[in-house]
Amino acid sequence: MKYVIINGSPRRKNTWKMVEQAKKNLNGEFEEIHLMKEKIPLCNGCFKCIVEGEERCPHRDIIQPIVDKMKDADGIIIACPVYAMNVTALLKNFLDHTAYFYHRPEFFTKKALVVVSTAGAGQKDVAKYIDETLRHWGVNKVYKITYACGGKDSLDVKNINEVSQKFARDVESGKLHNPKFGDIVFFNVWKAMAFSKDPIKADREFWFNNDLASHDFAPEVKLNIAKRLFSKVMFFILKRVMK
Known part of the structure; x- marks a missing residue:
């Protein structure tokens, strides 16, 4: 198995110790990306990645190699301490650079592990935010x-071991889980936008060129009957709304 670790901390203390403990339960190769070393310029909000395509990002030379490593991995690990009740600026800046995944999700076959530490509070809210972001990317299952x-x-060695072992077994199984109803809703929101009267060109090309436009969800992920019907109904409604 191949794992990529995105470290959103500017240092290697409690959060990184948690990652090192989790790694003991994972069998495979590890690619470590420490965002502090990447020196990613601040996202300038130009919207080029969304409107014109991610290849138009002015910082593509730094961002794309990281994205390629995530695509190549079987499991994604994102580690981040709580800073001012939120993610660190390092991680937020990286996530801002990947905003186009909200429109064009690509990680439907991936599993992820989120590792968050705090000296005080906010750890569950920060983990939830990262979890929601990954699910918008299309990630199939997120462990926290x-x-x-x-x-x-x-x-908390016991908890770290228990969760990381579940994550490892899931990655190694290759099993893909049914998405949540909320994930199906967002899938159809962006799919319907590709069918709208005046769609974003990059979005439309993505949805049609990758054959997602003709499916109720990512074709690799098999929906049960209820969720397949739910997806069809959601798309029918959203497509009419966005005409």
């Missing part, structure tokens, strides 16, 4: 490890 260390160099 959170820990409030109280400012001390300590670990």
Whole structure:
């Protein structure tokens, strides 16, 4: 198995210790990306990645190699401490650069592990935000490890082991889970936008060139009957709304 680790912390203390503990339960190769070292310029909000295509991002030379490593991996690990009750600026800047995945999701066959630590509070909200972002990217299943260390160099080893072992088994199984109803809604929102009267060109090309426009969800992920029907109904409604 191949895992890529996106480290959103500017240092290697509690959050990174949690990652190192989790790695002990994962069998495979690891690619570590420490965002502090990548020196990614601030996203300038030009919208080129969304409107014209991600290849038009002015920082593509830095962002694309990271994205390629995520696409090549079997499992994605995102690690981040809580800074001011949110993700670090390092991670937020990277996620801002990948905003086009909200319109054009690509990670339907991937599993992810989110690792968040805090000295005080906010760890569950930060993990939830990263989880929601990954699900908008299309990620099939997200596991979360959170820990409030109280400012001390300590670990909840039992919880880290339990969650990371579940993550490892899931990645190795190759099984793809049925998406949540909310994920199906967003899939159809962006799909319907590709059918709208005046669609974003990059979106329309993505949905049709990748044969997503003709499916109720990503073709690799098999929906049960209820969710397949739900997807069809949602698309019918959204397509009419966006005409």
